Amino acid sequence: MILVTGASGQLGQLVIQQLLTEVSQDQILAGVRDPSKAEQLVKLGISVRQVDYDQPATLNKAFEGVERLLLISSSAIGQRIDQHRNVIEAASKAGVQLLAYTSLLHADTSPLALAEEHRATEALLQVSGLNTLVLRNGWYTENYTGGLAAALAHGKLLGCAGEGRIASASRADYAAAAAKALTGELPQGSRTYELAGDTAYTLAELATEVSRQTGQNISYQNLSEADYCDALIQVGLPPAFAGLLADSDTGAAKGGLFDDSHQLSQLIGRPTTSLQAAVTEALNVVVQ
Structure with missing residues (x-):
């Protein structure tokens, strides 16, 4: 059992x-x-x-x-x-x-x-x-694609991950x-x-992929951890949770969400969900 x-x-x-x-x-x-x-x-x-x-x-x-x-x-x-x-x-x-x-x-x-x-x-x-x-x-790709509606509405993807590479998976x-x-x-x-996911990306690369799929110019705006936390609070997240998300982005900037061992795809016997596929799925939900 x-x-x-x-x-x-x-x-x-x-x-x-x-x-x-x-x-x-x-x-x-x-x-x-x-x-x-x-x-x-x-x-x-x-x-x-x-x-x-x-x-x-x-x-x-x-x-x-x-x-x-x-x-x-x-x-x-x-x-x-x-x-x-x-x-x-x-x-x-x-x-x-x-x-x-x-x-x-x-x-x-x-x-x-x-x-x-x-x-x-x-x-x-x-x-x-x-x-x-x-x-x-590792990180769920949905942690980022779940906020694409706001990015599309404002033309900006916010974060504080800098150039940190994120090997997320679905x-x-x-x-x-x-x-x-x-x-x-x-x-x-x-x-x-x-x-972790097979391929890694920066949040700027995520913004580029969203721009490519939508035809809308979406830029990545890298904030300080405090400013990003404040932005999350302004959209309704509880302060404690907003603080943890901002801290996690800062951790990503330090390499905390990167891994290239491919143990996940080896375990499941297939490639992990690509960023392109994850963005497509998320945008389908936004359009609906």
Whole structure:
């Protein structure tokens, strides 16, 4: 039995869809905080169990009979270490044979503030006694293409990544990697994958690709981290989240989102989604 936590989230749903191409639906369990909001998963014939990272009792019950577990990192930044500890301890008690965790690209050396809780979680995994797979995911291309509507409206793509090269991949690429890892050979001890897109780009190159596909002149405006944070707040992002995104762009300028090992495409057995394809998909949504 394979259980995916955070299964109603964007990545979790994609992992479930990928798993359905690898194993039968009766081998898959969906862990969600609120089962009443998992109608789509139920329609797929997937059994749903309550998994609340803040309530260990739900974890102990949910992990009964689970052999392989995907811990999708919590979205509650600042609370994730305790939440992940709860999951790891419950998995150990339940005798889970493999725990896979979605970490951050080069978490051990990353300049991104987001890496801190991932490093702490990886440390917990190291001493857990479990067989573990650490899936160090790079940036989602959607983190940038999701803002193309604003770029088109103003003729500018904003950021503070400078000339940093970003080897991003789509959520679907990372979901495919998780599904392959969960259904592959059972590792003994700990194995770590550095997962990133096959090709890297700067935000100026992203703006050029958007310009090429739309025929509209979109320029990249590189701001200071503080000014970019302020710009994100002005469009409605919570200050704390805006600060983390701005910090991540600064980290990209330092090489924190670059990797050329091609471990992601090797794991999924195909090239990762190209920037051109990702931009095309995003623009189709904007036009609709």
